Amino acid sequence: MNEADSEDIAAAFRARGYEVTSELKKADAVVVNTCTVRQKAEDKAISQIGRLRVWKERRPDGKLFVVGCAAQKLGEKYLKGRFDFINEVVGARAIEKFKDSLIRQLGPATEGEAEHRNLFRSPQTAYVTVMRGCSLKCSYCIVPAVRGPAVCLSPKAVLEDAAAKLAAGAKELVLLGQTVNSYRHGRTTFSELLKKVLRLPGLERLRFMSPHPLYYDEAFMKVLAEEPKLARHMHLPAQSGSDRILKAMRRGYTRGQYLDLLARLRRAAPGLAVSTDFIVGYPGETEEDFRDTLRLVEEGRFSLAYCFKYSPRSDRPGMKADISGAETEARLERLLAAVKKNSRVVLEERIGKIEEVLFETDTYGRSSANFAVRVEAGGTPGKLSGVLVAGAEKNTLYGKLI
Ligand code: SAH
Ligand code: SF4
Numbered sequence: 075m076n077e078a079d080s081e082d083i084a085a086a087f088r089a090r091g092y093e094v095t096s097e098l099k100k101a102d103a104v105v106v107n108t109c110t111v112r113q114k115a116e117d118k119a120i121s122q123i124g125r126l127r128v129w130k131e132r133r134p135d136g137k138l139f140v141v142g143c144a145a146q147k148l149g150e151k152y153l154k155g156r157f158d159f160i161n162e163v164v165g166a167r168a169i170e171k172f173k174d175s176l177i178r179q180l181g182p183a184t185e186g187e188a189e190h191r192n193l194f195r196s197p198q199t200a201y202v203t204v205m206r207g208c209s210l211k212c213s214y215c216i217v218p219a220v221r222g223p224a225v226c227l228s229p230k231a232v233l234e235d236a237a238a239k240l241a242a243g244a245k246e247l248v249l250l251g252q253t254v255n256s257y258r259h260g261r262t263t264f265s266e267l268l269k270k271v272l273r274l275p276g277l278e279r280l281r282f283m284s285p286h287p288l289y290y291d292e293a294f295m296k297v298l299a300e301e302p303k304l305a306r307h308m309h310l311p312a313q314s315g316s317d318r319i320l321k322a323m324r325r326g327y328t329r330g331q332y333l334d335l336l337a338r339l340r341r342a343a344p345g346l347a348v349s350t351d352f353i354v355g356y357p358g359e360t361e362e363d364f365r366d367t368l369r370l371v372e373e374g375r376f377s378l379a380y381c382f383k384y385s386p387r388s389d390r391p392g393m394k395a396d397i398s399g400a401e402t403e404a405r406l407e408r409l410l411a412a413v414k415k416n417s418r419v420v421l422e423e424r425i426g427k428i429e430e431v432l433f434e435t436d437t438y439g440r441s442s443a444n445f446a447v448r449v450e451a452g453g454t455p456g457k458l459s460g461v462l463v464a465g466a467e468k469n470t471l472y473g474k475l476i
């Protein structure tokens with residue numbers, strides 16, 4: 075979500091004649107787009123801002139913008155009080171108002187909205203925000219507080235954005251929202267939105283992130299089964315494999331329901347790869363609860379899992395990290411080892427099969443199931459090709475074009 079916001083911000087700068095640079099020395103303006111989902115992210119943002127003091131001393135007319143979720147949480151007063159060289163603070167809730175800050179600092183746009191350019195993913199891939207904020211209340215999560223309740227963009231706005239990005243050269247789109255499959259605008263449901271986007275000319279592949287287990291329905295299963303352009307991969311955060319912890323987290327599903335959902339998805343889309351997120355060391359997590367998470371890693375057959383140590387985001391009673399740092403660290407290590415072992419098995423299952431690859435160079439691309447794939451030669455950037463997989467090494471599949 076922050077990456078998508080950063081791209082919009084970069085486009086607004088381009089419309090004022092600016093270019094993106096990775097060399098701070100050359101920068102006339104700096105935007106720090108902050109995250110606060112875990113305390114570590116917020117700490118990183120703060121130290122990054124602190125380091126910019128030197129840049130600002132050398133370039134007193136340079137403009138520093140601090141935006142995003144940590145900016146929302148900490149507030150303008152605190153940030154400007156601590157770092158008096160910040161020009162503008164724009165919280166995540168007001169990110170659409172970023173252009174007002176730009177006008178204040180740099181004046182109105184001098185050129186038309188510049189074409190989309192991808193800063194983070196491959197040049198073929200573009201993000202399309204379909205929903206901002208979140209209306210769920212997972213106990214550990216700060217997103218609803220900093221980004222506000224869920225607001226869905228109109229299908230018209232989504233389709234215009236998607237069409238513009240395809241016209242600018244994107245082949246693959248990623249629809250974004252915190253509970254993206256709960257999308258609804260008027261009578262348009264998520265499945266209907268997918269069908270509309272899938273019909274846009276130039277689209278080769280469609281992804282979305284992040285769906286929530288609560289919002290899958292039969293209509294979606296049908297779209298998944300019938301639309302080959304819908305990627306054969308889903309990032310479906312589980313968070314824990316323990317029913318007791320899932321309940322405390324207010325995730326709204328049990329481990330059994332999550333596994334049933336995986337089975338339904340895989341029936342609709344054979345070969346579907348699923349990745350996930352886990353949190354370890356949630357308050358009150360026992361060794362038994364943690365083992366349930368390890369068992370879910372085995373049963374879920376995930377291609378990948380991002381594992382996080384619980385980071386308290388509120389002072390509410392019961393939300394303090396009550397498992398020792400050393401124990402949480404040990405559980406994280408055990409979980410990472412289990413994930414590594416299982417994702418290796420999942421990767422090796424692809425050997426001898428065909429992956430549909432969207433090439434980024436003549437030798438490298440990503441498959442529909444979201445695996446990195448390498449061939450010796452012959453791929454065409456921006457084109458889909460079948461690759462017969464011959465080997466697997468370090469999260470990458472190796473094969474031959476067919
Ligand atoms: N909306 C998505 C998740 C967004 S946050 C969903 O519900 O699936 C991205 C990930 O950060 C989450 O899946 C979770 O694993 C992790 N996360 C969120 N809050 C956290 C916290 N307080 N401590 C540790 N990890 C956290
Ligand atoms: Fe946070 Fe995701 Fe839960 Fe929303 S659904 S509260 S973003 S973890």
